[in-house]
Amino acid sequence: MSEIRSAPMPPPDEEPLIRMDGVHKWFGDNHVLRGIDVSLEPGEVEVIVGPSGGGKSTLLRCANLLERPTLGKVWFMNEDITDIRCDLDAVRTKMGMVFQQFNLFPHMTALSNITVALEKVLRLNDAEARDRAMEQLQHVGLEHKADSYPGQLSGGQQQRVAIARALAMTPRLMLFDEVTSALDPELVGEVLGVMRQLAEEGMTMMVVTHEMGFAREVGTWMVFVDGGVIAERGRPKEMFANPQTDRLRQFLSKVL
Amino acid sequence: MAEVTLDTRPLVREAPPDTRGPSSPQSLTALWLGIGSIAAVLGGTIALILNYELSPRVLTPSCIDLQLTREIRGALGVCNFVEALRSSAETAVLLIGIALGVVAMTFGWSIRGRMDTLRRREQAITGAILGLQGVFIALVILAFREGRPDLFAKNFLNFAVIGPYFPGPFFSAIKNTIVLAFVGEAGGIVIGMVLAVLSLSTRSAARAPARAYINLFRGTPLIWQLATGYFVLLLGFDIRPSTFLVAMGIFALNTGAYAAEVFRAGIQSIERGQIEAARSLGMTYLQAMRFAIVPQAIRRVIPPLMNEFVILIKDTALVVVLGLTTSQQELFAWARAGQSDTFNATFFTAAALGYLVVTLPLIRLVNAVERRLRSGLVGIAGATP
Numbered sequence: 001m002s003e004i005r006s007a008p009m010p011p012p013d014e015e016p017l018i019r020m021d022g023v024h025k026w027f028g029d030n031h032v033l034r035g036i037d038v039s040l041e042p043g044e045v046e047v048i049v050g051p052s053g054g055g056k057s058t059l060l061r062c063a064n065l066l067e068r069p070t071l072g073k074v075w076f077m078n079e080d081i082t083d084i085r086c087d088l089d090a091v092r093t094k095m096g097m098v099f100q101q102f103n104l105f106p107h108m109t110a111l112s113n114i115t116v117a118l119e120k121v122l123r124l125n126d127a128e129a130r131d132r133a134m135e136q137l138q139h140v141g142l143e144h145k146a147d148s149y150p151g152q153l154s155g156g157q158q159q160r161v162a163i164a165r166a167l168a169m170t171p172r173l174m175l176f177d178e179v180t181s182a183l184d185p186e187l188v189g190e191v192l193g194v195m196r197q198l199a200e201e202g203m204t205m206m207v208v209t210h211e212m213g214f215a216r217e218v219g220t221w222m223v224f225v226d227g228g229v230i231a232e233r234g235r236p237k238e239m240f241a242n243p244q245t246d247r248l249r250q251f252l253s254k255v256l
Numbered sequence: 257m258a259e260v261t262l263d264t265r266p267l268v269r270e271a272p273p274d275t276r277g278p279s280s281p282q283s284l285t286a287l288w289l290g291i292g293s294i295a296a297v298l299g300g301t302i303a304l305i306l307n308y309e310l311s312p313r314v315l316t317p318s319c320i321d322l323q324l325t326r327e328i329r330g331a332l333g334v335c336n337f338v339e340a341l342r343s344s345a346e347t348a349v350l351l352i353g354i355a356l357g358v359v360a361m362t363f364g365w366s367i368r369g370r371m372d373t374l375r376r377r378e379q380a381i382t383g384a385i386l387g388l389q390g391v392f393i394a395l396v397i398l399a400f401r402e403g404r405p406d407l408f409a410k411n412f413l414n415f416a417v418i419g420p421y422f423p424g425p426f427f428s429a430i431k432n433t434i435v436l437a438f439v440g441e442a443g444g445i446v447i448g449m450v451l452a453v454l455s456l457s458t459r460s461a462a463r464a465p466a467r468a469y470i471n472l473f474r475g476t477p478l479i480w481q482l483a484t485g486y487f488v489l490l491l492g493f494d495i496r497p498s499t500f501l502v503a504m505g506i507f508a509l510n511t512g513a514y515a516a517e518v519f520r521a522g523i524q525s526i527e528r529g530q531i532e533a534a535r536s537l538g539m540t541y542l543q544a545m546r547f548a549i550v551p552q553a554i555r556r557v558i559p560p561l562m563n564e565f566v567i568l569i570k571d572t573a574l575v576v577v578l579g580l581t582t583s584q585q586e587l588f589a590w591a592r593a594g595q596s597d598t599f600n601a602t603f604f605t606a607a608a609l610g611y612l613v614v615t616l617p618l619i620r621l622v623n624a625v626e627r628r629l630r631s632g633l634v635g636i637a638g639a640t641p
């Protein structure tokens with residue numbers, strides 16, 4: 001947001017956890033993001049909605065630099081992570097991401113999916129990694145599936161393991177990219193339930209979703225991304241009740 | 257969280273019922289006619305040849321007319337083979353086979369449309385196909401024995417001449433063939449991995465040398481690489497290398513180029529989401545490769561790498577251009593040495609059998625592994641190592 005950019009250093013308790021500052025992204029000559037400003041304080045949940053192809057995924061992937069912004073800066077925990085000297089691997093341990101297609105490692109059990117990064121990245125020993133992974137599996141209600149392979153789990157279970165895998169790194173920020181879109185309808189609820197609980201526990205999250213009920217109830221903020229810009233931002237309930245732009249009105253009439 | 261999912265029910269593994277239905281006398285007749293045709297032609301011919309070879313006989317006047325004299329090593333064996341082929345019993349066997357085959361073809365093919373169960377139709381069509389094969393083989397044998405089977409057998413099927421070169425040198429040659437191919441493949445896999453990593457780099461400075469290497473070795477004949485590689489060392493670097501070592505080295509370098517492409521394709525076939533998930537957990541590029549990508553890619557590259565190995569086994573024959581000492585001879589060099597000593601090409605027939613002994617089990621293995629991969633048992637979904 002522009003007032004943040006021009007403001008002097010805010011007091012520490014209002015320091016945003018993540019701030020995207022004038023982010024642009026081109027894929028070839030496709031100008032996908034056209035100046036994105038995001039600022040999120042600890043404990044806030046930002047839900048990102050908008051039409052397909054509008055740039056929501058790209059926005060999220062620019063937050064953890066899976067895509068490097070062509071222009072603009074991303075600040076995370078008071079560090080400019082778009083600086084090329086920044087250790088992105090270290091940054092990403094503090095920023096979990098969950099994907100639409102789960103992306104579990106198919107050759108590892110649910111448990112190993114979680115412990116591999118604990119052991120290889122955070123350098124925990126076997127027992128510590130195992131304990132922490134089991135704790136997270138319990139958190140998502142899947143401790144009895146620890147030794148199952150992804151192919152033996154339902155979509156909803158796989159996605160919950162993916163969430164547990166990200167949470168085990170003890171991230172400060174969680175990024176969710178349409179994590180229920182690939183699920184059969186009867187499996188959506190269990191994943192949303194986990195995310196809702198996570199929000200209640202105070203996790204800071206950026207959530208791209210088409211689940212409008214979830215957006216309304218869980219979002220601290222909602223942004224409407226359309227054509228590579230944030231066309232509208234506000235409190236979800238107000239935006240649903242009172243959309244300011246025609247585009248958002250159209251969009252809501254289609255998805256609700 | 258409460259468990260709200262219904263657990264997926266375990267699949268019941270059970271063979272499906274046989275739904276092909278009963279056979280009928282008509283379709284069985286067609287089938288047995290076809291089988292009879294093949295059996296008469298192949299079985300009859302083989303039985304006759306064995307009978308002539310194994311029963312005590314002497315050189316016939318007609319053989320002696322054909323220059324198959326007592327002085328020629330293996331003359332009696334060749335004579336028996338020719339006599340068996342030209343015997344009237346063989347003529348009878350071939351004519352019976354052709355007659356059965358023609359009947360099987362016409363009968364099986366004409367009734368196939370009227371067959372009312374799957375089994376009946378398959379029997380009718382199979383009978384027709386076997387009949388066709390029986391007729392074809394019989395005609396080939398008929399034409400062959402009208403030619404010069406004596407000359408052919410004397411030069412290509414006279415296994416008696418191999419005696420002094422068998423079994424010691426022969427099996428040593430098989431061993432050398434396997435050693436050359438195995439060392440070449442192992443070295444090639446190492447070289448290929450390095451090249452694959454380089455050729456996947458986003459930096460063209462790293463990619464370019466790898467591409468140049470791969471293009472050079474994939475774009476020139478292996479036989480040129482063997483010959484030139486030797487002289488590069490001998491003249492260019494003034495090193496006098498063992499030809500066997502040069503061959504191993506060139507095979508490794510050449511296989512490296514092909515293996516690099518196999519690895520690259522294998523790595524690129526892993527969904528992008530896998531590396532993104534690994535990187536988003538804080539893994540470095542190399543960690544993501546090592547723990548997430550490569551273990552999955554390995555399974556996909558095993559069949560193509562095994563195919564490369566089978567090809568390499570046969571390509572080791574090209575080392576004859578380098579000349580090998582007797583103890584270094586692989587199968588083809590062994591055959592060539594034997595042939596130039598005896599002026600008899602039966603050594604090449606023996607070499608072919610030697611190659612088949614090595615390659616056939618490997619080919620079976622590749623097919624089995626591919627089937628397993630395709631059936632998903634070690635595939636990407638539901639991986640249960």
Ligand SMILES: Nc1ncnc2c1ncn2[C@@H]1O[C@H](COP(=O)(O)OP(=O)(O)O)[C@@H](O)[C@H]1O
Nearest residue numbers: 027030032050051052053054055056057058059
């Ligand atoms: N890796 C990429 N390379 C090229 N174009 C891309 C890439 N990722 C996304 N795009 C393009 O960027 C646009 C926005 O995509 P995306 O961020 O996935 O939208 P959304 O998630 O809102 O549906 C689309 O036109 C898409 O084709």
Ligand SMILES: [Mg+2]
Nearest residue numbers: 056057058178
């Ligand atoms: Mg998307």
